Amino acid sequence: MTQTILKIKNLRKWFPITGGILGRTSNYVKAVDGVDLEIYEGETFGLVGESGSGKTTVARCILHLIEPTGGQILYRGQDMTALKTDSSGIRKRIGVVFQDPYASLNPRQTIENALTEPMKYHKIVRSNDEAIEKARDLIKKVGLNEDHLYRFPHEFSGGQRQRIAVARALTMDPKLIILDEPTSFLDVSVQAQILNLLSDLQNEFNLTYLFISHNLSVIEHMSDRVGVMYLGKIIETAEKQIIYQRPEHPYTHSLIAALPIPNPALRRQRVVLSGDVPSPINVPSGCRFRTRCSYATERCREEEPPLVARQTGHLVSCHYELNLSAPIPIVGTHENHK
């Protein structure tokens, strides 16, 4: 029924730390250290975690912008890491929108060029006219108009640039789009516009999204399922409602409980996670969260908990079945701003 579009198995990306005159590798930054995840056709999978947890590195591995150290990335069953060249054209099926709309557009290229060039290069259009036709179509789809095609990036605001980046991601008729913090540079009023646009486009083109963000509210709004990353690993995956209302990993719980809620009536004294995220160079032994976990035991020091299914579709990497309370007091909708 639900088909898997992308499956990641034990993905690892270790960046070597070299030093000395001989440039010997002394250690590794284990940015991604054994990630397993599965994305289903047509859904939005939210990947959330604090900075340095490896979210973006996962995205860059999928896009083949960096070579993974180990593991497999399967697009509809085909291993992309084994491909030397993209002869079957599957990489074209994956689009991307980056975080910073000021850095992701070439300042010396008109918008028309930015949109038509990839189409021509990959020969997905037969003629220049067809490419321009398609660019016109796309620019309207993202809420801009044809005149905008002949302008340069500096003439646009951040929100408009991000619309252009979305249009560019669509030029290759992708099935899967990786959205790496697409709204974190934008103000809230503009963020809402972009999030709505992304939802509309998903329905229209039947797209699958991998939505990466550190913003828990945005992830909750956009995703069907959510994966939580901590120090290079996914520690919990489940449907959104479960993650936000009945998480079973203590990290997920404290992450969600840490979020300030824009409702003064819910102001609360909370248990705050102490300490900082450990360095990905010296990952703690056993469970990598144990240094900050209030439930940690001797077993957590010695044994790394595997990511196992508790219920169908709810995977948790913790030795214990903790009975955690709801991280956020559940209230009805706010009466005043429905």
Add this chain to the structure above:
Amino acid sequence: MSNPSAKPLLCLENVRLSFQTYAGEVKALDGITLEVLRGEVLGLVGESGCGKSVTALTIVRVLPENATVTSGRILLSDKNLLETNPEEMRQVRANNIAMVFQDPTTFLNPVLTIGDQLEEVFLLNPERLARIAVERRIGTIQDSHEASLRNLSRAHQRKLAEVLSIEVLRKVRLPDPERILDNYPHELSGGMRQRCMIAMALARNPDLFIADEITTALDVTIQAQILELLRELKREIAGSTLLITHDLGVVAELCDRVAVMYAGNIVELADVEELFANPLHPYTQGLLRAIPIIGRPLKRLETIRGSVPDLIYPPSGCRFHPRCPMALERCKVEKPELIQSVKNHTVACHLYDGNA
């Protein structure tokens, strides 16, 4: 909490400010009137470019050279800060108003230890240092006269400053403060650096503590630690806090009152519960509907059409009118004044001034 009878600590009266740029004059503040009451936490929220940080920089007068205040007064206990000379202003910044910024890395000196930077706060004011030492009977000078304390040896002063620094680091809940004094900024994490910045501000025991987006650069769990710290400090410090943020969640967690800014104007001001329960200005309403909130399932977010205006050519009348879904003809020509709508709730909008 807001007590209307108490005299405000700080008063901004009709402050206008503009920046001279090659492209033209940026009218960044368009008549800001605001009171910070004693002991309160006042939130200043708005999107980027609305003038919230510029307001703070104007209060402490650390503006870039191309900025000019064209009108208005800023009163700190009857002293107009806009008329003080640089030395007086330096004293105000040293003793009355402390400010902490978004990115602690840029504001800590990378080649000095935390101890050097923190102790300096105490050493710059030997008299106060001596006074504290006598009051609190710190160190070996318990019985000395205050007069002789003024002539404390430098070594002695340093010793005292160190004791006080450790104390203030403990106050911001930094573990192992003795060791942190010897650390350089790069040896600390972002959250710890921000705690050091807060410690430096607290060391001065300021009347007004300005926190400009101090949790924005931090991760959620670290942000929660800092918010919790600010909440605890709120009980301990007598002074007022001006909390500048774009995050309505942070406002809801910490503030007593909130001022909402848009394009160089304060458009709404109310107690925090009142503002979230009963937002009056169309911009505030739009802002609250545009943010995704966990536990409020929505198919679509409501948006505010268009984007923030260019303040070189600000819209006439109400600066929000081109984006406002309820704009009237009047809004295009006449700028609305801040008026009291209900008790402790003021709004600058023609919809509420009676003759709409």
